[in-house]
Amino acid sequence: MIVTVPVWSYHYDERYWPDPYEFKPERFMSENKDNIKSGTYLPFGVGPRNCIGQRFALMEAKLVIAKVMLNFEVSLAPEHETISYNRRPGTMRPSDDFRLAFIPLPSPV
Incomplete structure (x- = not known):
């Protein structure tokens, strides 16, 4: 079952x-x-059946977010000012595609 x-x-x-x-x-x-x-x-x-990669996945996700935030200013692209979410059960996801703008930050001296 x-x-x-x-x-x-x-x-x-x-x-x-x-x-x-x-x-x-x-x-x-x-x-x-x-x-x-x-x-x-x-x-x-x-x-007992939880994800065995949970600790690694959390560490990896935090590292990726930190590296992106250190090197880029992240915002919604001009044509995508808002995000609407799909309310169906399951994984949370946006109802439509959207774009992000990654603007490189100046590197520290």
């Missing part, structure tokens, strides 16, 4: 996350860990 967990639904449920559509990274800071109900944030699964 295949069992599917509606992860997107948990991540955007107002019972667990106030203002679920607002980007608030401070929700996940160490001092707020007690405010997160177990099983409501599952980016890599949970329990």
Whole structure:
């Protein structure tokens, strides 16, 4: 039997996350860990079958973001001022394609 967990639904449920559509990274800071109900944030699964590459994936993603932010100013391209999201269950994704502008920053002296 295949069992599917509606992860997107948990991540955007107002019972667990106030203002679920607002980007608030401070929700996940160490001092707020007690405010997160177990099983409501599952980016890599949970329990004995969770993703074995979770720690590596998180480290790699943080490194990529840091390198990009150190070297570029990132913004939405002029013809794409807003992003709308697809509200179907599953992986969160934009409803339409959009473009980003990467403007190289001057290198430090």
